[in-house]
Structures are given as C-alpha cells and as structure tokens.
Amino acid sequence: xxxxxxxxxxxxxxxxxxxxxxxxxxxxxxxxxxxxxxxxxxxxxxxxxxxxxxxxxxxxxxxxxxxxxxxxxxxxxxxxxxxxxxxxxxxxxxxxxxxxxxxxxxxxxxxxxxxxxxxxxxxxxxxxxxxxxxxxxxxxxxxxxxxxxxxxxxxxxxxxxxxxxxxxxx
Numbered sequence: 622x623x624x625x626x627x628x629x630x631x632x633x634x635x636x637x638x639x640x641x642x643x644x645x646x647x648x649x650x651x652x653x654x655x656x657x658x659x660x661x662x663x664x665x666x667x668x669x670x671x672x673x674x675x676x677x678x679x680x681x682x683x684x685x686x687x688x689x690x691x692x693x694x695x696x697x698x699x700x701x702x703x704x705x706x707x708x709x710x711x712x713x714x715x716x717x718x719x720x721x722x723x724x725x726x727x728x729x730x731x732x733x734x735x736x737x738x739x740x741x742x743x744x745x746x747x748x749x750x751x752x753x754x755x756x757x758x759x760x761x762x763x764x765x766x767x768x769x770x771x772x773x774x775x776x777x778x779x780x781x782x783x784x785x786x787x788x789x790x791x
Contacts, residue, residue, distance in 0.1 A: 640657055643658060651675075656670045658706050659706075701723045704724070704725070706761075715738075720746065
C-alpha cells in the first residue's frame with residue numbers, strides 16, 4: 622500500500638472523480654456504472670467505462686478500455702509511469718491486464734465482494750510469483766463509488782418488478 626499523505630489523498634480524490642464521470646457515462650448507456658482513467662504526468666491519457674452490453678464483448682471492462690487507450694496514446698504497452706484510477710476493485714481479467722501493462726499504482730474506490738482481485742477475494746496485483754507487483758490505494762470516494770452500483774442495481778430490480786404482470790384474478 623502507498624503512503625496516504627494529505628496531498629496524495631487530494632490528488633486521488635480529484636482523479637477518482639474523473640473515473641466516476643466515466644462510470645456515469647456507462648450508466649447513461651444502461652451499462653453497469655464502472656469507470657476508469659489512467660494518468661501520466663498529471664494528464665489523463667486513457668479513459669474507459671463499462672461497455673460489455675453495448676459491444677457484446679465480455680472484455681469491454683472500464684480498465685481494459687482505459688489501458689488500450691493509454692497504450693495507444695504513448696505508443697507503448699508498458700504503462701510504467703502511469704496510475705490507474707477505477708471505481709470498482711479490478712476483477713481477475715483486469716488485474717491480469719494491469720500486471721501485464723506494468724502499471725505501478727492502482728487506486729480504486731470500492732471493493733468487489735464477488736470478483737475483487739486486488740485484495741478482497743485474492744490479490745493478483747501483489748502476487749509475489751508474478752514478475753511485477755502493483756502498489757494499491759483503496760477506498761477513495763468509496764461511498765460514492767458504491768452508491769453508483771447500488772443505485773443502478775436497485776433501479777434494475779425496480780424495473781423488473783414493475784414489468785411483472787399484475788394478477789387481477791382475486
């Protein structure tokens with residue numbers, strides 16, 4: 622874990638708000654609201670939000686899209702001088718991509734109890750048998766990031782209930 626100074630925390634909050642803006646874009650498309658940004662030298666070089674439903678692509682996670690965009694922006698697959706901000710703890714696929722991209726730091730908002738691989742279910746980002754280890758900062762704007770997800774799934778359940786036929790036989 623990275624030391625959390627006040628200036629680091631302010632910077633993390635600033636960039637997490639950018640990731641939340643990406644998550645809002647996903648939500649506006651009917652996608653699960655997860656967003657990510659990749660920062661290099663104080664500039665966003667990669668953005669992504671969940672697009673699995675829109676593209677019918679199981680790999681269209683926010684982190685993967687942001688990693689691809691950042692790699693194209695700098696013309697390299699090694700993102701060694703970058704930081705990834707993501708609203709939800711990375712899944713196994715995204716954790717693998719993060720390690721492969723050699724990202725040195727990942728900052729995430731809320732843990733994922735069903736698929737989190739940055740410390741919740743396992744920690745692939747700091748697995749000592751891999752050739753790269755990633756520093757982690759967790760719980761940045763945790764409540765805001767969690768609320769995006771809870772509101773989205775609550776809304777889905779409500780729509781499902783409202784679409785059920787009404788039994789008028791009584």
